[in-house]
Amino acid sequence: MNLSSLPPLEVLFKNPQIHVKNPHLDTMEEDVLYHFNLGTKTHNLPEMFGDIKFVCVGGSANRMKSFAQFIQQELALPGNMDNITDICEGTDRYSMYKVYFLSPGMGVPSISIMLHELIKLLHHARCIDFALFRIGTSGGVGLEPGTVVVTDKEVDCFFRAQFEQVVLGKVITRSTELDVGVSKELLQCSSELDDVPTVIGNTMCTSDFYEGQGRLDGALCSFSTEDKLEYLRKAYNTGVRNIEMESTVFRAMCRVCAISVIQNKSVSNVTNFL
């Protein structure tokens, strides 16, 4: 795969300004991004991060480190690939490498903490015209292992394009409907790569890896193989092509803050449902 052969992704560059949706931020003397070990008083965020054009989120810390090294080499960026440093090394909650890669942990709560702090970081650093990518592995629904799924719509376990969250004891619903065109443009890119089978499909987000995704091998399982297959067939018929654990909150929060997002995940060998 030769990254330099990719066509320009013009549609992605449309974040003239981040709309942080929190009036309290303006009145705060200092903003500490606790889980990144960064802050507006302790770090010069515009100098450190103001030039960002791409942020990649996904996978485990080691996987993101390897990917950062790979991209540094592909783009022939200056610096020693082996000495790439973790910007968040003062904490081990998340890892961050410049050319920017972030490991978000597993599940909606873990990635939502990261997103709050990442969006504020991009805001404080006054970043403009950048794109957020989310990459990683997932369970496929009726697909061969290795297939890449570019997400069309992020849906919850009831196949609805929305994300529900409880705020001060009340359920709040946020849409996950996406920017038209971005996923098609990415699919177009992938058609120029021979060795990467790629499809567009809906991505289902669950809050549990075992029972929540219909797996039969958890410590608890109260359903039959037939129940599982019936649910997965229903998912497939609504357009679901892969299952993972973070996509809905990622889309919903970025959508509120007017940030362009691309989520694509390869189908792992762990599970190829159906």
Next chain:
Amino acid sequence: MNLSSLPPLEVLFKNPQIHVKNPHLDTMEEDVLYHFNLGTKTHNLPEMFGDIKFVCVGGSANRMKSFAQFIQQELALPGNMDNITDICEGTDRYSMYKVYFLSPGMGVPSISIMLHELIKLLHHARCIDFALFRIGTSGGVGLEPGTVVVTDKEVDCFFRAQFEQVVLGKVITRSTELDVGVSKELLQCSSELDDVPTVIGNTMCTSDFYEGQGRLDGALCSFSTEDKLEYLRKAYNTGVRNIEMESTVFRAMCRVCAISVIQNKSVSNVTNFL
């Protein structure tokens, strides 16, 4: 704090056998604990883990490593404290140190994956008469930073002692009511330690660190300081003394499998609500 001065926690030793609630496990030729990088065919689990008496879950990987080293020293266990190895080092999803400590990541989904695999691990290793501890930091509600909260009841953001999960598109509710006596016995232990202020209280589990816990400094915030205080006062009046992100699923899953659990967390400096 001198661990050897602690009285025996007899009430904890009541796990004659783990009740794994999954009939499919009996029919499987091999059980791979994906996120631990362990399996029933590749590892002798009874030999590696059969002698376990305590499992400690909590905090970040580095914090758990330090705690494992501290306990190794306090209990004067054999082996070089500095060479303590991560049993899950083939993956960086979780970390595990023998004398047994596990870092579970942040949020219900991340800890639930760990719990499925930990419960199966203890089952395959044929462990008996052990206790599970969960430790870490949390946001306090009306408490001084540094206070330890021994959990009486784990409640959700509506103050109910239950954990809800979606399984194959249906909402399943599991109770988080606890073994009577365990938390009182732990409080009794703490009364013998001069420098550790300890209380018993309800622990509220949320799925978000910022909006979900009423914080005003997230990237999104749609409520006022007054709304936040009203919600936290309501929480306090129902008995909530600290807020974190994993307790309900921990209690609910262990309860189904008849595993004794103790959860206690110290109030961090990050937040002392109210």
